[in-house]
Amino acid sequence: MAAVEIDSLSHAFGQGDMLRTVLQNISLRIDSGEVVLLTGPSGCGKTTLLTLIGALRTVQQGRVNVLGERLDGAGRRRRQQVRRRIGMIFQGHNLLRCLTAEQNVQMGADLLPGLGYRARRDEARHWLRSVGLEDQMGKLPHDLSGGQKQRVAIARALAAHPQLLLADEPTAALDGATGREVVELLRRLAREQDCAVLIVTHDPRILDVADRILRMEDGSLLPPVE
Amino acid sequence: MRNLWQGRKIPLSWLLLSRQPVRLLVALAGISFAGILMFMQLGFRDGLFDASVTVHRLFDADLVLISPRSASSIRMAGFPRRRLVQTLADPDVEGVSPVHWGLMLWRNPETRLNRAILALGFNPDDPFFLDPGLSQKTEVLKQKGRILFDQLSRPEFGPIADWYREGRTVETEIAGNRIRVEGLVSLGTSFGADGNLLTSTETFLDLSPQKPRGSIEVGLIRLRPGSDPQQVVERLQLRLPDDVKVLTKQGFIEFEKNYWKSGTSIGFIFTLGAAMGFVVGCVIVYQVLYTDVSDHLPEYATLMAMGHRLSHLLGVVVREGFYLAVMGYVPAYLAGQGLYWFVRDATSLPVGMNATRALTVGGMILVMCMLSALLAMRRLVDADPAEIF
Numbered sequence A: 001m002a003a004v005e006i007d008s009l010s011h012a013f014g015q016g017d018m019l020r021t022v023l024q025n026i027s028l029r030i031d032s033g034e035v036v037l038l039t040g041p042s043g044c045g046k047t048t049l050l051t052l053i054g055a056l057r058t059v060q061q062g063r064v065n066v067l068g069e070r071l072d073g074a075g076r077r078r079r080q081q082v083r084r085r086i087g088m089i090f091q092g093h094n095l096l097r098c099l100t101a102e103q104n105v106q107m108g109a110d111l112l113p114g115l116g117y118r119a120r121r122d123e124a125r126h127w128l129r130s131v132g133l134e135d136q137m138g139k140l141p142h143d144l145s146g147g148q149k150q151r152v153a154i155a156r157a158l159a160a161h162p163q164l165l166l167a168d169e170p171t172a173a174l175d176g177a178t179g180r181e182v183v184e185l186l187r188r189l190a191r192e193q194d195c196a197v198l199i200v201t202h203d204p205r206i207l208d209v210a211d212r213i214l215r216m217e218d219g220s221l222l223p224p225v226e
Numbered sequence B: 001m002r003n004l005w006q007g008r009k010i011p012l013s014w015l016l017l018s019r020q021p022v023r024l025l026v027a028l029a030g031i032s033f034a035g036i037l038m039f040m041q042l043g044f045r046d047g048l049f050d051a052s053v054t055v056h057r058l059f060d061a062d063l064v065l066i067s068p069r070s071a072s073s074i075r076m077a078g079f080p081r082r083r084l085v086q087t088l089a090d091p092d093v094e095g096v097s098p099v100h101w102g103l104m105l106w107r108n109p110e111t112r113l114n115r116a117i118l119a120l121g122f123n124p125d126d127p128f129f130l131d132p133g134l135s136q137k138t139e140v141l142k143q144k145g146r147i148l149f150d151q152l153s154r155p156e157f158g159p160i161a162d163w164y165r166e167g168r169t170v171e172t173e174i175a176g177n178r179i180r181v182e183g184l185v186s187l188g189t190s191f192g193a194d195g196n197l198l199t200s201t202e203t204f205l206d207l208s209p210q211k212p213r214g215s216i217e218v219g220l221i222r223l224r225p226g227s228d229p230q231q232v233v234e235r236l237q238l239r240l241p242d243d244v245k246v247l248t249k250q251g252f253i254e255f256e257k258n259y260w261k262s263g264t265s266i267g268f269i270f271t272l273g274a275a276m277g278f279v280v281g282c283v284i285v286y287q288v289l290y291t292d293v294s295d296h297l298p299e300y301a302t303l304m305a306m307g308h309r310l311s312h313l314l315g316v317v318v319r320e321g322f323y324l325a326v327m328g329y330v331p332a333y334l335a336g337q338g339l340y341w342f343v344r345d346a347t348s349l350p351v352g353m354n355a356t357r358a359l360t361v362g363g364m365i366l367v368m369c370m371l372s373a374l375l376a377m378r379r380l381v382d383a384d385p386a387e388i389f
Helices: A046-053 A076-083 A101-109 A117-130 A146-159 A176-193 A204-209 B002-006 B012-018 B021-051 B081-089 B132-142 B160-165 B201-207 B229-239 B249-262 B266-295 B297-306 B310-347 B355-381
Strands: A002-013 A020-031 A035-039 A061-066 A086-089 A164-168 A196-200 A212-217 B063-066 B093-107 B114-122 B146-150 B171-174 B177-185 B196-200 B218-223 B245-248
Touching: A002 A046, A002 A196, A020 A046, A020 A196, A035 A046, A035 A176, A035 A204, A046 A061, A046 A164, A046 A196, A076 A086, A076 B297, A086 A146, A101 A117, A101 A146, A101 B297, A117 A146, A146 A176, A164 A176, A176 A196, A176 A204, B012 B021, B012 B310, B021 B249, B021 B266, B021 B310, B021 B355, B063 B081, B063 B229, B063 B249, B081 B093, B081 B218, B081 B229, B093 B201, B114 B201, B132 B146, B132 B177, B132 B196, B146 B160, B160 B177, B177 B196, B177 B201, B196 B201, B229 B245, B245 B249, B249 B266, B266 B297, B266 B310, B266 B355, B297 B310, B297 B355, B310 B355
Parallel strands: A035 A196, A035 A212, A086 A164, A164 A196, B114 B196, B146 B177
Antiparallel strands: A002 A020, A002 A061, B063 B218, B063 B245, B093 B114, B093 B171, B093 B218, B146 B196, B171 B177
């Protein structure tokens, strides 16, 4: 089954004279378990595409199918429910400042239906161990390094057992070695879960982790270079 | 219960508040301040109203007759004394006591300045006070020109109590008549009267010759045990002509309080003060919650992007408001108790905590916090999860 299936998707911001098309006639497909990288110059529409796949925006034109749910024409509530099945990792780590690493991850695990508090907490601890932060569970984001924060964010995204993981520039705030490490980790854990991954990046150092690379320019996908 | 425990989530609202202790303390100080302000204003208001009926409370009576033309304790009109006697025809009426009630000009024996004092005239053989100690003292009033002076009266009436205790013969003038203080009693001042004196019917009428003989201002009625005062009130009101009004003792107290509540701006001023406290509290809580939501907007948006429901996040803000209300109320209540004690000590006003006021202020604080939470939520609805990428 395809995790993401997009057919002739177009998107524009603004109205009237100010109308600016950011995505033009995009079609793509991501299979489950696949790790796909999306690159391109800044302003080419990568992030808009990501937010559309992430069910964070309403689809204007074209068909978008994510995890078997049609997103074109989906209302607020429906999109919120699709989002529960999608893990998201943001450019800034976007951790909750008032929660410890463990509690932050549990905010992800809390989305799992029908699990008791203890089970969700164990889930959170399991994912923190998986990202190698078993010693930092009680720390606030404030006391963690950039790489550690991003790893907490990964654990949080995975704790909800997503079938699709979207990451927007996950290495932007990290130095080369740490960024590399984080993306490797992301790929390994996603593979174990059979979770499709779409990473938006223009960090050339991590291009080789992908199964496939999509290139965008001016709102359109470039034909794949074999 | 177990399910509830299992279903619990991270106490996000509590953590949002408690991980910023300084802001939390400022918020709580603000809420408590608003609460204290409300406690003070409402306490003063009720205290002043209670103070207006210090004398009314002393009467041993079930029902009270007054003239419909009476407006308050400072403007009591007379009605025919036989109306009181007529009530004896009712099987439930056990006894009656006529009372003369009026303000008189008392000359301060030291400074020779005149000041209005509340005088009560009654039959010394038939004292009607709840306090038996008070009733025993009335024997001396049988001699004409003798009065009992209220030692709780304001000092402007002269050092009567001191002189009396020193054993001096204390004499002064009321409306040109010489009177002698023959004892001290403790009644208490009120809005209408800065001081009180008790005397016999004869002396009272000598001191105010303009009053018609057959007329009294207050008629006290004692009922047989077991009778229903409300029923008797209705019966008597039907039987008696329109020139009297029949009240229960509580009704008599309310009649006086109502005059000060509605006939003067005292109630309005203190209620306005309490309202100010409410508004100040609202502004503070709103400010705190609004900044809190604004500061954490990217985090809320992140939670929404993760798939948390908007209603869940709105619930977080509501709970923050609730916690603030509860945590702000406790110190406000304790400080209120302390201040009431202090005010009682300093002014002898009957100001105290009662359940109604404790609940009213508690309710006001809760409404204040919930209202602010609702307003702050509008900011949360603006959080667009698509913006955080």
